[in-house]
Amino acid sequence: xxxxxxxxxxxxxxxxxxxxxxxxxxxxxxxxxxxxxxxxxxxxxxxxxxxxxxxxxxxxxxxxxxxxxxxxxxxxxxxxxxxxxxxxxxxxxxxxxxxxxxxxxxxxxxxxxxxxxxxxxxxxxxxxxxxxxxxxxxxxxxxxxxxxxxxxxxxxxxxxxxxxxxxxxxxxxxxxxxxxxxxxxxxxxxxxxxxxxxxxxxxxxxxxxxxxxxxxxxxxxxxxxxxxxxxxxxx
Amino acid sequence: xxxxxxxxxxxxxxxxxxxxxxxxxxxxxxxxxxxxxxxxxxxxxxxxxxxxxxxxxxxxxxxxxxxxxxxxxxxxxxxxxxxxxxxxxxxxxxxxxxxxxxxxxxxxxxxxxxxxxxxxxxxxxxxxxxxxxxxxxxxxxxxxxxxxxxxxxxxxxxxxxxxxxxxxxxxxxxxxxxxxxxxxxxxxxxxxxxxxxxxxxxxxxxxxxxxxxxxxxxxxxxxxxxxxxxxxxxx
DNA sequence: CGTGTGATTGACGCCTGTCAACGTCTGTGG
DNA sequence: CCACAGACGTTGACAGGCGTCAATCACACG
Numbered sequence: 143x144x145x146x147x148x149x150x151x152x153x154x155x156x157x158x159x160x161x162x163x164x165x166x167x168x169x170x171x172x173x174x175x176x177x178x179x180x181x182x183x184x185x186x187x188x189x190x191x192x193x194x195x196x197x198x199x200x201x202x203x204x205x206x207x208x209x210x211x212x213x214x215x216x217x218x219x220x221x222x223x224x225x226x227x228x229x230x231x232x233x234x235x236x237x238x239x240x241x242x243x244x245x246x247x248x249x250x251x252x253x254x255x256x257x258x259x260x261x262x263x264x265x266x267x268x269x270x271x272x273x274x275x276x277x278x279x280x281x282x283x284x285x286x287x288x289x290x291x292x293x294x295x296x297x298x299x300x301x302x303x304x305x306x307x308x309x310x311x312x313x314x315x316x317x318x319x320x321x322x323x324x325x326x327x328x329x330x331x332x333x334x335x336x337x338x339x340x341x342x343x344x345x346x347x348x349x350x351x352x353x354x355x356x357x358x359x360x361x362x363x364x365x366x367x368x369x370x371x372x373x374x375x376x377x
Numbered sequence: 378x379x380x381x382x383x384x385x386x387x388x389x390x391x392x393x394x395x396x397x398x399x400x401x402x403x404x405x406x407x408x409x410x411x412x413x414x415x416x417x418x419x420x421x422x423x424x425x426x427x428x429x430x431x432x433x434x435x436x437x438x439x440x441x442x443x444x445x446x447x448x449x450x451x452x453x454x455x456x457x458x459x460x461x462x463x464x465x466x467x468x469x470x471x472x473x474x475x476x477x478x479x480x481x482x483x484x485x486x487x488x489x490x491x492x493x494x495x496x497x498x499x500x501x502x503x504x505x506x507x508x509x510x511x512x513x514x515x516x517x518x519x520x521x522x523x524x525x526x527x528x529x530x531x532x533x534x535x536x537x538x539x540x541x542x543x544x545x546x547x548x549x550x551x552x553x554x555x556x557x558x559x560x561x562x563x564x565x566x567x568x569x570x571x572x573x574x575x576x577x578x579x580x581x582x583x584x585x586x587x588x589x590x591x592x593x594x595x596x597x598x599x600x601x602x603x604x605x606x607x608x609x610x611x612x
Numbered sequence: 613c614g615t616g617t618g619a620t621t622g623a624c625g626c627c628t629g630t631c632a633a634c635g636t637c638t639g640t641g642g
Numbered sequence: 643c644c645a646c647a648g649a650c651g652t653t654g655a656c657a658g659g660c661g662t663c664a665a666t667c668a669c670a671c672g
Contacts, residue, residue: 214527215610222523237509238516243524266512267505274472274501277512281473284519288457289478291526292449295571299660328619336530341660343620359669360619375450534628563651576628578652594637595651 148205150253152176158204161228163279167272171265180256190246190254197236199258203229206252207314207324211245211333221333222287224249224313233262234280249324294336303345304374306334307355311364321363328360349373383440385488387411393439396463398514402507406500415491425481425489432471434493438464441487442549442559446480446568456568457522459484459548468497469515484559529571538580539609541569542590546599556598563595584608 151157153176159165167175181204184190190201190208208225222244225231235242236259266273290309294302307322310331314324332342346362349355354370356363364370386392388411394400402410416439419425425436425443443460457479460466470477471494501508525544529537542557545566549559567577581597584590589605591598599605 212523212527214531216532218531220527220530222527234516234519237512238520239513240517240520243520263509266508270502270508273505273508273512274498277472277501277508277515278474280512280519281469281515282475284469284515285473285475285478287523288447288526291523291530292447292455295455295526295530296449296451296453338661339618340620340662344660347620573629574650575630575652579628582652 148253150181150204153179156204158202158228162202162230163272163275164202166275167265167269171269175257175261178258178261182254182256184248184252184254186248186251188248190248190252191232191242193243193245194241197232197240197242197259199256200233200236200262201225201231201246202255202257203227203231204253204255206254207249208252208254209247209249209330211247212243213245219333220336221330222290223283226313230279233276234284236262237280249326298376299335299337299341299345300348301374301376302335302337303331303342303349304354304370306331307362307364307370308374309334316364319363320365321358321361325360383488385416385439388414391439393437393463397437397465398507398510399437401510402500402504406504410492410496413493413496417489417491419483419487419489421483421486423483425483425487426467426477428478428480429476432467432475432477432494434491435468435471435497436460436466436481437490437492438462438466439488439490441489442484443487443489444482444484444565446482447478448480454568455571456565457525458518461548465514468511469519471497472515484561534570534572534576534580535583536609537570537572538566538577538584539589539605541566542597542599542605543609544569551599554598555600556593556596560595 153159153164153172154169159167159172164172164175184206191197193213203225205227208229208231209221210223210225210231212220212222214220223231225246231246232242232244235244266276293305297305310322310324310326314322317323328343328346329339331346332339335342346355346357349370350357354366354373356365388394388399388407389404394402394407399407399410419441426432428448438460440462443464443466444456445458445460445466447455447457449455458466460481466481467477467479470479501511528540532540545557545559545561549557552558563578563581564574566581567574570577581590581592584605585592589599589601589608591600
């Protein structure tokens with residue numbers, strides 16, 4: 143992906159908006175957003191925003207992948223979600239008038255669109271449908287995150303790792319060879335499973351020798367999806 | 378608390394609204410709400426709504442205490458929060474157009490006010506300030522729950538139990554004798570700590586013999602708050 | 613080719629979940 | 643008002659899952 147020569151469309155014709163909460167915004171307002179928005183490229187591993195900093199706008203992924211993490215009070219990093227094309231993130235803290243409680247980091251090279259807070263608030267006030275759409279989106283995401291935590295806690299590691307693999311698959315999909323289309327480190331997988339690197343690797347090795355997955359270097363190939371799902375649902 | 382002889386005020390003069398998100402709603406609309414709302418009493422231990430049922434309105438605690446629980450896929454109950462006077466609950470699923478993902482249960486005898494979904498949506502459309510207040514409230518709560526999960530996970534039991542005691546204290550306060558003003562069972566405390574009853578009791582006994590708390594029957598008296606906080610923050 | 617980062621595996625020990633036995637309280641019915 | 647049953651609280655014994663640490667291996671990069 144050559145960001146240098148990528149031609150950024152205006153909001154009015156941007157196809158990404160149809161994958162987001164901005165799909166039904168009318169043209170006049172889109173022109174408005176187009177003027178006030180900023181387009182920001184981020185390199186792989188760059189921080190987009192940091193927990194405890196002050197939010198002053200909403201982020202949308204135009205291109206690339208973003209990881210959203212929390213650091214608990216022990217300093218352990220937990221991955222609570224990913225954002226890909228069309229996903230908005232970070233707006234919950236903004237609308238709660240709080241500092242960010244998560245950190246957003248680019249996984250790939252990314253193009254992020256940024257809409258300032260005042261513009262969003264103006265839209266919520268002016269457009270009830272937009273407000274309702276934002277509620278729906280926000281609270282859906284909330285439910286997902288809460289369910290994830292709820293399910294990860296108090297479960298044996300095998301199950302947590304299996305769930306993590308399914309989560310990665312849902313977020314990024316598989317490529318042609320059934321390989322998880324994400325270059326995540328083992329540590330990052332452990333951060334999804336809310337476990338440690340060593341234990342997670344051990345479990346992946348087990349899955350490998352049991353024929354559920356195949357480890358090809360850092361790549362993970364899904365061999366037996368039904369059994370993997372079964373492992374995730376166990377008990 | 379004698380619910381039979383309690384005289385329910387109209388919304389227009391109800392003092393509880395100032396402790397909720399409805400404090401700044403104007404009189405005309407209050408009269409409107411007053412007509413469409415329902416006032417529902419619940420007895421101790423009664424279910425207010427059940428996970429996986431369909432939300433068709435917003436609940437407000439007028440009087441009493443409510444516990445909000447999730448049951449994970451292992452069937453383990455987790456307490457994710459409490460609602461007391463003026464707290465609204467269950468609206469997130471309603472606005473996400475999803476089924477409830479939590480169950481709400483009366484801890485005490487309660488009086489719950491119920492405002493139908495259409496009325497809330499009408500208000501969000503009509504009143505941008507109300508919408509923004511609801512966003513702020515909802516996402517604040519979201520952050521709290523996410524932080525709670527995040528902090529409970531991957532921590533030693535002593536810390537989780539200490540955090541749970543502080544959480545109960547924040548939710549219900551202490552009475553004159555520094556005793557936690559909530560009649561929660563040991564099992565319920567374990568459900569907050571995301572642990573088991575037996576292990577939680579063991580830890581409470583430790584705290585007891587170490588002089589952090591005093592166990593008086595089911596009552597828990599806080600003896601040394603600073604050390605309890607320290608225990609919760611440890612490492 | 614050397615250095616550093618990440619992946620893997622082994623060894624070890626402890627925390628905590630599980631199960632069971634027993635004590636305590638509460639509320640109900642006779 | 644008492645007796646009993648059932649729910650809840652408490653404690654002990656035990657096992658094993660998983661976190662921790664460290665050594666080694668694989669690989670990328672200058």
